[in-house]
Structures are given as structure tokens and as C-alpha cells.
Amino acid sequence: MSVKMTRRKRFAAMGLGLALLAGLLSGCTGESGKETIRFTFSKREAIGFMTKLVADYNASQDHTEVVLDTSGVDVVSASFVRGNPPDIALANYNMETSRFVQRGVLSDLSGAEAASRIRDDLKPLMDQYGSYPGRTSALPYSVMASSVIYNKEIFAANNIAVPKTWSELIGACEKLKAAGVTPFYATWKDDWTIAQGWFDYSVGGQVDSLGFFKELEAEGVDVGPESSVSFQKDFDQPVQKMLTLARSYVNKDAASRAYGDGNLAFSQGKAAMYLQGPWAFSEIAKTAPGLSLGTFPLPMTEDPQDLRVRVNVDLAAWIPEASKHKDAARDFLEYLYRPEVIDAYNESQLGFTPTKDSSNKPDPRIEGMVEYYNNARVYQGPSVLVPRTIPIMNYTQAIVFGAPPASTLRTLDADWARLAFRQ
């Protein structure tokens, strides 16, 4: 009798276990006939925010169940290869994502209501990464602007105003140096910090990157000393100016400092300026929550009209062609773009909302960039517009470590021409 009981119990337990397992594996499909869509989102700083947003959406209606997938962009590439991509994604818009666009694996979103509310001046920025004929493959969701982060307390203590021209910048650096303050904190051990900040700000502050890359694209295999535009010609002067700053006005141990070291040192007031994006604010705030910080575009010329801030489409929304739940994904997309939702997201991440009807109130730390963003005085960093197969981050690092800029820029031209030759 007792044996039978335990056996029955054992079966029951096994059945229960299997049911649980099945539930886990299928992510609660079939239950009450809800359609399940997989939503890829891997911006680490905002996963908490997005988890709550998805829960709110799932509770707000009863036809779709959104499952958040935070496994990252490499996994997404692999899922396209397997023919099993996510149903919708919010992902960093860069050369990596643009591959999906160019090879036509993303569906057309031009009919979506959200698409009509996107600011028109952002379209050229999106198209800089390439497009697929006849499609709006991705919609910007969060735009990040970055420029010089400066320590307001140090600036005030040394009686320095925000510089608007190159000579004012040099003047400020000299003043800081004379007062025993390191002007810039540099973290050259991480090559991306050079590419993102030092290189992009210097070049973007002087070269019209939209026009430059358009012509570079047209020159293709002919890029070189004879072409109408080239890295060796157009980037030479900005890079020289970058080196002027890099040689005289940085911390002594810049070469062996990494991004994490920089955030800590800057929060401790060890330097007056820091060439980083808004993502560094939350890291700095971990050690110095009350530190008064501001931002200004790096002046590279003598004309304040040339001042521009670097932007990047930190998040863009897209729906793969291979998704089997495109309609449900569209519904969720529209929810994501509701003014209160998209504004709340961008406010939480210090981003700029790309919709026309945004009523976003910027954080004081990024106030210095608002007028530039609103007047479309922006550029996308050249380091992210060069295809990833060209190791431009490594090249910029080589330059600040002393490699002759002329030959490195020539290599860049040769790489560009070679890539054009085989594509």
C-alpha cells in the first residue's frame, strides 16, 4: 500500500517537474491564448527600467505577452544566422546593426505611426549607416549627445569660463596647468575612449562628417592622396590639434589608465575636463553623487559657430523580416513610442528623445548640449562611421602613443580603398 502511494507521489512529482520545465522552456505560451513576442534589449544600465516597462505592458492588455531577452548583440547576430531572430529589438545603432539593415533582414516600418513622429533632421544621421531601398528599417529611440564633461567647481575656483574657441580652450588649459590642476583626464589604455572622445570630438569639431563620409563613399577604391577627400588630407589638422591637447594637458599616467580609473579619478576632482559621454555620469555619481558637472562642445576652431556636439543613436527600434509575430511586435512598438513612455526612458538615461512631440526636460548635467541638439548642430563620430573591420580604435590609440599621424591616416585611406575594392 505504502509503496503504491510513494510511487504515485513520485509520478505526481515527476509530472509536476515536467510541467514546470515545459512552462519555463516555452515562456508561458499557450496559456490563455496570448501571443508571445521576444524583445531583445541589452543596454545594461537600463535593464531595470525596461523590465518594469514590459511588465506594465503585459498587464495593460491581454493579447500579447512580451518576453524580455537581455542576452546581447552577438547572440542576436547568431539568431539571424539560425533564422530565429527576436520579434522586436531596441539596440545600439551602429555599423554592426547596420549590417542587418543593408542586407535586408529588417522589415519596413515606414507605415508605423511612430515613424511619422521622428524628427526629420535625424534621418540623415540614420542613413549615414546605410539603408535598404524602399524601407525604413529602423527608428531612432534614444539619442545620446556627448561632449566635454567639466567639473564646474574647478572651473569656478580658477575663474575659468566655458571656452568657445580653440584659443580660449588653450588659455583655459594653461591656466589650469599653472594652478596645478590636470586639465584633461585621459584613459588611453582603453582604446575606445580615445576614439569616442579625443578623436571624434577633435575631428567632428572641424570636419563636416556628413559630407566627408558621403564623398569618401563615392570615391571608394580611389581614396588616397589624389582623391577629393581622404583621411590623410582632411583629418590631418584635427589630429594635430588633438595631439597638442594630448601631449601637454593630460594626466601623466594616461597610457596605463582605463575607463574605470578615469571615472574614479574624475569624481575625486583630479582633473577639470573629461572627454566622455553621458554614460559616465552615473559611474561618476557612484563615488561623488553631489559633484557639480556640466558639458560643452570641444572648440576646435576660432569660430563659435563651428561648435557641434557628437551624437549617436544609442537605441533604435527594429523588427526583423523573419519574425512570425510582426503585428504584435508593431503594437508593442507603438506602445514604446507613446510620448510618456519614450520621454520617461530618455529622462532616466540622460538621452534625448528623437520624436517631434517630446516634452523632455533635460538633466542639468547635459543642459550645455541642448541648444546644439535642438538646432541640429550635431555630428556622428567618425570612429563609428568607419566599418568595424577597419581597426580605427587601435589606430587612434597608436597615434596618441606616438605613431606618426600622417602614416596612420594613410593606412586608414588604404584600408578604406581595400574595403571598397572587395565589397
Add this chain to the structure above:
Amino acid sequence: MSIITRPTTSVGQPHKQRSRRRVEPIFYVFLVPSLILFTLAITIPGIIGIFFSFTNSIGIGDWDFVGLTNYVAIFSDPAILQSYLFTFGFSIVTVIAVNAVAFLLAVGLTSRIRMKSALRTIFVIPMVVSGIIIAYVFNFLFSNSLPSLGAAAGIPWLESSLLANPDLAWVAIVLVTAWQAVPGALLIYIAGLVAVPGDVYEAAEIDGASKFQQLLKITLPLVSGYVVINIILGFKGFLNAYDIIVGLTNGGPGTSTRSIAMTVIAGFNGGDYAYQMANATIFFVVAIVISLVQLSLTRGRNAL
């Protein structure tokens, strides 16, 4: 193995062969699972990869045939040529360093010294730690500990990180790779040294050979087979160098320490699948040539 089996099959008495044939199926059963796995996981993807090296595919979506374009581009690509130069140079230096250190350590650890087994254990520890962890630990030492030591002791050349020096970063990579690879070679040398009979040393001692002469004239020739094994295994491993470089320099400063494996993988992440597949195909051919050379060099060495 082949030396033993060849005569029996060629001499081949009929009844003996039949009895062999009856046992054969079980050997096939042993082989089949690995054969299937090898075909599925290595041969087929390899052939697919070679196929795509003649296209402009990025791994997904639309693609076209481009013929030999990728191969033509590779031979004029300084970044790829440099990665080959770096990888081979690094492998040769590391093989020499690892074997010299491991051999001397093994001689020391097989001689009559105190705490022999404790010391052996200590020297083998680096082998069980994963490469990427070792790399990050050394990364910290090179960029933080050593510079601050240099600053405190007033040694100017120590103040800047070895990893930030484009001309010397490879030395750091050799050091760390050797640190991890020495124990494996050490174990093989210990096994070889233990197998050398003691009476040859006695004879040498009676003939008046010094310790150093014994090492050079007796020990080294008697373990030469192990030296060859270590060099082949080591060289093969170092050609695929990846994890330690990623953790230490990530190919930098600039592009001075990018290995072939790193270049290939950077292509996957950078949407350059077909191009790097062509690179991988060339690397595959180079690896085959090297193995053939090594095979012909080691053939007939019974010491193995």
C-alpha cells in the same frame, strides 16, 4: 603504432585475418561517434567557410560571388600581413623561452632536493588557471602595480606600463604566455627525465664528467624526443594565441599585437565574415604545411 600493425597486415596469414575481421566492427563502433562529430562540427563548417570565402557574405542576408577578390585583397592588406608576422615571431620566441625555462626547472625538480613534491605542485599551478584570468591579473600588475613601484623606487623606465609601449608590448605577452605554458612542458620534461636510467650518470661520473657535461652530453640527448614533442605542441598552441592577448592588450597598442586568430574573430564581429573566412582558409593551408614539415622532421624518431 603504425610500425607494429603494418607487418601483421601485410604478412597476413588467412585465418588470423579472419579472426581480426570479426573484431573489427567494434573498432568501427569506437570510431563512428567521433567521426560523425568531427564531420558535423569541423569538416562541414570548414567546407562551408571555404565556400563563403569566395563571396561577399557578412554571415547573414543577401550575398554574391566575388571570386578571388578576398584573396587578392588579403595579400595587400598590411594589417593581416602584420598579424602573421606577429603571430609567428611571438610563437617562435615563446617556444624557445618556454622550453628553456621548463627544461631547467625540470632538471632542478628531478634532482635530489628538499621539498621536491611541494615545489612541483607550486610550479604546476599556473596550468590550472584559465588564460583569460591570468591575463587580467597580469594586466593589472603591468599597468598599476609595476608603474607605482617604479614611481616609488624612482626607476623611470618602470613608471610607464609595458603594455602601453607599442615596441615592447609583445614582451609582456610572451612573458605571460610562457608563465602559463611552462608547467605543461615541465610535466613532460619531468616524465622524460625520470625515465633516464641512473646508471648512465654513474658511468659518466666514473669517467670524470662534470655535472654540466652530464647535462649537455647525456641528459639532453636522452630527452631529445620530449624536446621535439614540447616544441611541436607548444608552437601549435601559440599560433592560435587568443585569450591571453585579448586580456592583456586586446591587440594594442595600435595594432602591434593582433594575432591571426584575433583578426579572424574581429572579422566576424565586424561584419567581415567572407574576408576573414578567406584569411582563415589561408591560415589553414599554412597550418597544414607546418604540420607536414613537422611530421617529416619527427618521422623515424623512436624516442617519441
